[in-house]
Amino acid sequence: MKLSDKTTSMAEAVAAIPDGATVMVGGFGVPGTPFALLAELARQDKRDLTLIKNDANETGTGVDLLIASGRVRRLITTHIGLNANAIAAMNEGRIEVEFCAQGILAERVRAGGAGLPAVLTDIGMQTELSAGKQIVQVEGRCLMVETALRADVALIHADRADPFGNLAYRATARNFNPPMAMAATTVIAEAEVLLPLGGLAPDEVETPGVFVDHLCPMAEITEEYGVVRR
Amino acid sequence: MKLSDKTTSMAEAVAAIPDGATVMVGGFGVPGTPFALLAELARQDKRDLTLIKNDANETGTGVDLLIASGRVRRLITTHIGLNANAIAAMNEGRIEVEFCAQGILAERVRAGGAGLPAVLTDIGMQTELSAGKQIVQVEGRCLMVETALRADVALIHADRADPFGNLAYRATARNFNPPMAMAATTVIAEAEVLLPLGGLAPDEVETPGVFVDHLCPMAEITEEYGVVRR
Amino acid sequence: MSADKIVPLKPADPRGRMVARAAREIAPGMVVNLGIGLPTQVVDHLGPDYPVCLHTENGMAGVGPTLPHELADRNLIDAGGAYVSPIPGSSYFDSATSFALVRSGRLDLTMLGAFEVAENGDLANWKIPGRFSPGAGGAIELAQKARRVVVMTTHCDRKGNPKLKRRCTLPLTAAGAVTRIFTDLAVIDVTPAGFTLRECAQGVSVAEVTEATGAPLRLPEGDIPTF
Amino acid sequence: MSADKIVPLKPADPRGRMVARAAREIAPGMVVNLGIGLPTQVVDHLGPDYPVCLHTENGMAGVGPTLPHELADRNLIDAGGAYVSPIPGSSYFDSATSFALVRSGRLDLTMLGAFEVAENGDLANWKIPGRFSPGAGGAIELAQKARRVVVMTTHCDRKGNPKLKRRCTLPLTAAGAVTRIFTDLAVIDVTPAGFTLRECAQGVSVAEVTEATGAPLRLPEGDIPTF
Numbered sequence: 001m002k003l004s005d006k007t008t009s010m011a012e013a014v015a016a017i018p019d020g021a022t023v024m025v026g027g028f029g030v031p032g033t034p035f036a037l038l039a040e041l042a043r044q045d046k047r048d049l050t051l052i053k054n055d056a057n058e059t060g061t062g063v064d065l066l067i068a069s070g071r072v073r074r075l076i077t078t079h080i081g082l083n084a085n086a087i088a089a090m091n092e093g094r095i096e097v098e099f100c101a102q103g104i105l106a107e108r109v110r111a112g113g114a115g116l117p118a119v120l121t122d123i124g125m126q127t128e129l130s131a132g133k134q135i136v137q138v139e140g141r142c143l144m145v146e147t148a149l150r151a152d153v154a155l156i157h158a159d160r161a162d163p164f165g166n167l168a169y170r171a172t173a174r175n176f177n178p179p180m181a182m183a184a185t186t187v188i189a190e191a192e193v194l195l196p197l198g199g200l201a202p203d204e205v206e207t208p209g210v211f212v213d214h215l216c217p218m219a220e221i222t223e224e225y226g227v228v229r230r
Numbered sequence: 231m232k233l234s235d236k237t238t239s240m241a242e243a244v245a246a247i248p249d250g251a252t253v254m255v256g257g258f259g260v261p262g263t264p265f266a267l268l269a270e271l272a273r274q275d276k277r278d279l280t281l282i283k284n285d286a287n288e289t290g291t292g293v294d295l296l297i298a299s300g301r302v303r304r305l306i307t308t309h310i311g312l313n314a315n316a317i318a319a320m321n322e323g324r325i326e327v328e329f330c331a332q333g334i335l336a337e338r339v340r341a342g343g344a345g346l347p348a349v350l351t352d353i354g355m356q357t358e359l360s361a362g363k364q365i366v367q368v369e370g371r372c373l374m375v376e377t378a379l380r381a382d383v384a385l386i387h388a389d390r391a392d393p394f395g396n397l398a399y400r401a402t403a404r405n406f407n408p409p410m411a412m413a414a415t416t417v418i419a420e421a422e423v424l425l426p427l428g429g430l431a432p433d434e435v436e437t438p439g440v441f442v443d444h445l446c447p448m449a450e451i452t453e454e455y456g457v458v459r460r
Numbered sequence: 461m462s463a464d465k466i467v468p469l470k471p472a473d474p475r476g477r478m479v480a481r482a483a484r485e486i487a488p489g490m491v492v493n494l495g496i497g498l499p500t501q502v503v504d505h506l507g508p509d510y511p512v513c514l515h516t517e518n519g520m521a522g523v524g525p526t527l528p529h530e531l532a533d534r535n536l537i538d539a540g541g542a543y544v545s546p547i548p549g550s551s552y553f554d555s556a557t558s559f560a561l562v563r564s565g566r567l568d569l570t571m572l573g574a575f576e577v578a579e580n581g582d583l584a585n586w587k588i589p590g591r592f593s594p595g596a597g598g599a600i601e602l603a604q605k606a607r608r609v610v611v612m613t614t615h616c617d618r619k620g621n622p623k624l625k626r627r628c629t630l631p632l633t634a635a636g637a638v639t640r641i642f643t644d645l646a647v648i649d650v651t652p653a654g655f656t657l658r659e660c661a662q663g664v665s666v667a668e669v670t671e672a673t674g675a676p677l678r679l680p681e682g683d684i685p686t687f
Numbered sequence: 688m689s690a691d692k693i694v695p696l697k698p699a700d701p702r703g704r705m706v707a708r709a710a711r712e713i714a715p716g717m718v719v720n721l722g723i724g725l726p727t728q729v730v731d732h733l734g735p736d737y738p739v740c741l742h743t744e745n746g747m748a749g750v751g752p753t754l755p756h757e758l759a760d761r762n763l764i765d766a767g768g769a770y771v772s773p774i775p776g777s778s779y780f781d782s783a784t785s786f787a788l789v790r791s792g793r794l795d796l797t798m799l800g801a802f803e804v805a806e807n808g809d810l811a812n813w814k815i816p817g818r819f820s821p822g823a824g825g826a827i828e829l830a831q832k833a834r835r836v837v838v839m840t841t842h843c844d845r846k847g848n849p850k851l852k853r854r855c856t857l858p859l860t861a862a863g864a865v866t867r868i869f870t871d872l873a874v875i876d877v878t879p880a881g882f883t884l885r886e887c888a889q890g891v892s893v894a895e896v897t898e899a900t901g902a903p904l905r906l907p908e909g910d911i912p913t914f
Binding site: 107111114116117118119120121136138139141143145147168171202203 | 337341344346347348349350351352364366368369371373375377398399400401432433434
């Protein structure tokens with residue numbers, strides 16, 4: 001028995017994403033955002049996308065390449081305050097934005113990856129985030145149904161990987177990457193370092209390769225991945 | 231800022247557990263079972279316990295020290311086939327046993343640790359495990375409510391730890407330990423190796439010390455932890 | 461050995477042939493969970509170059525060969541308690557992640573044992589009321605959520621009673637889950653029309669299989685291949 | 688420096704004194720999340736030997752000092768985007784685990800900014816309809832689930848209007864969550880009977896605090912201490 005090789009070029013992996021796809025994107029600010037995969041998505045001119053991402057990056061970078069150019073129809077997110085394009089697009093009705101509480105977004109994605117149709121929670125019960133949510137009563141408590149989120153494609157940024165798609169992350173570049181790497185029909189991961197099979201110790205793997213479909217080695221660590229000087 | 235020291239002797243940590251407590255216990259078979267903490271629980275003659283554990287270990291070892299001596303009132307578990315004492319105690323009505331599907335036990339515990347009151351699932355829908363479960367309809371689907379499990383105390387076995395209670399595990403000794411280490415009011419972890427603060431790299435920590443209340447270094451790795459010769 | 465071929469062992473006994481035949485169900489690149497007991501023996505038919513990822517529900521993907529006690533790692537077992545080994549690319553994870561993989565559709569195939577299989581695909585393999593009720597462990601999720609569920613079992617129980625039936629009489633593990641059954645006598649598919657014979661074991665006649673099956677057995681047109 | 692003492696900085700300006708006073712709310716051994724903005728400055732008052740674990744919701748426990756750009760790790764930020772550093776015993780985790788910690792009661796204290804706080808403890812700090820609606824981020828879970836929620840804010844907004852009110856007029860972050868408010872003028876508790884004055888800032892009179900508060904302010908018997 002040996003494990004299969006899932007290394008793919010970014011161009012090829014991204015080419016299979018259809019227009020209209022729902023795409024989950026890892027990252028919280030710069031760390032963990034798969035800038036290279038996002039640039040390829042823009043380069044291939046994919047359109048009518050639904051994005052699921054914690055934030056909208058900053059103007060001119062990351063998912064803003066897709067938002068500012070009108071490629072995004074809908075965005076499920078927690079906070080877009082650092083991207084004036086996204087705020088303007090939302091205010092002008094050019095994109096539809098659904099806001100989630102941050103930990104509930106993480107749990108909805110995790111539920112999708114764990115094959116659970118929904119979780120029950122009281123988070124946001126007395127806020128406007130509860131508007132339109134189904135309420136059920138369990139053991140005398142009123143709880144909101146938060147349905148699982150799954151995507152057609154997840155775009156993941158890893159620090160290290162092997163050809164089977166086992167992934168390990170760095171510091172706060174984890175964020176939404178581990179749950180999203182379990183919650184899509186097709187999981188595409190970019191990795192800064194591609195190790196040979198066996199190069200990641202089994203105890204060191206954070207996302208088992210079983211969840212990953214395409215492993216894309218990165219050609220270079222571009223400036224977008226660097227320290228932001230404000 | 232520095233992180234506090236949570237190292238405690240097993241005798242002291244276990245002494246605070248009251249009779250009648252609900253106790254989660256990590257482990258799947260031998261790997262990950264906190265045999266030393268369980269022996270201390272038996273030595274201190276704690277009684278009327280509710281245990282939450284994947285399995286009942288084998289006769290004469292682990293939780294059987296508590297079951298065979300009549301200290302367990304109730305057991306929430308997935309499979310007890312390797313412990314004839316436990317089967318007999320169940321059949322004779324000396325302990326009450328609630329069986330869960332294994333992954334649903336893991337999710338109920340994880341929900342407890344994640345502050346989610348319940349998850350919704352279709353697992354076991356057409357089996358007798360669905361008996362008595364609340365059903366809710368979400369987006370046209372009938373789903374079962376699986377309520378979160380929390381415990382008064384969790385007993386955890388880790389491979390390496392630091393004094394703040396950061397934990398790392400070995401191989402298949404993970405199993406129920408990471409979710410249980412988040413799901414109890416008081417989390418007591420035994421560790422084979424106690425490293426100084428900083429001895430576990432931040433990327434290497436699997437259970438953040440924030441979840442752990444008492445870290446108990448193990449005096450020795452007794453025979454029970456060894457390879458079972460059948 | 462070719463990377464795409466199952467090791468062509470030729471076991472002499474009927475059970476061995478059943479296991480060897482079942483092993484051919486595993487396509488290259490699959491993620492597979494082998495149930496405790498007979499299904500585990502399928503491992504012996506997967507060569508070192510065959511691309512397959514074995515999953516064990518206690519928290520490992522890329523399960524490697526079983527080790528003798530003197531070489532065993534005390535922290536590394538499969539769900540049946542056997543001491544196993546890693547292969548390059550193996551990973552360990554907790555029980556929540558392990559069943560996330562099962563429920564979310566990343567498990568391509570599971571091979572399970574059975575007490576009873578019904579012609580509608582119902583499976584009973586975890587409980588015999590009053591005699592055997594140790595709990596279902598991970599069986600319910602494996603049977604309900606693997607993309608493909610096949611059963612490997614002796615065709616009849618120890619008393620000679622058929623395990624393949626019109627309806628299960630024992631508590632179900634999962635309803636309508638099984639798509640194919642490998643026995644010491646035959647390979648049988650579960651179809652919308654019921655059991656359909658696909659292959660007979662060497663030296664076993666169609667009449668013998670029909671006789672040993674507790675529900676109508678459809679015979680496709682043409683010859684029935686032998687395994 | 689004693690391990691159990693907050694660094695006794697004595698800032699000259701009112702905001703600095705507010706931050707210094709709020710820092711004394713952190714008891715040894717606490718797990719604390721400091722909201723973006725003013726609350727983050729509390730870090731400057733926690734000495735290197737003070738036993739406290741800072742949490743940032745993007746996935747770190749044991750947040751250490753902020754680093755200048757030339758020393759920054761591009762993969763290590765806090766939720767406000769500042770480049771931070773690890774300390775011995777720090778750990779990194781994903782967003783699901785980060786909020787599991789918050790919701791399951793492992794976060795002892797959060798200090799948040801506010802647009803409005805009501806006398807019943809309601810907090811509004813994420814949205815001004817028509818003007819500011821970037822999304823709540825992690826604020827709702829922090830405010831609803833931390834064991835203790837305190838607010839740090841200027842007593843009045845830029846136009847001089849009170850932020851402490853009978854009822855919030857803006858969309859709520861969480862209902863009945865806030866137990867104490869630190870401002871540049873006073874320390875005020877939220878009690879079942881409404882706002883209660885606990886301390887006045889140096890040089891600020893009780894009358895000034897009452898005047899600047901948009902709801903009745905109860906005065907306990909005896910002297911009001913100064914900070």
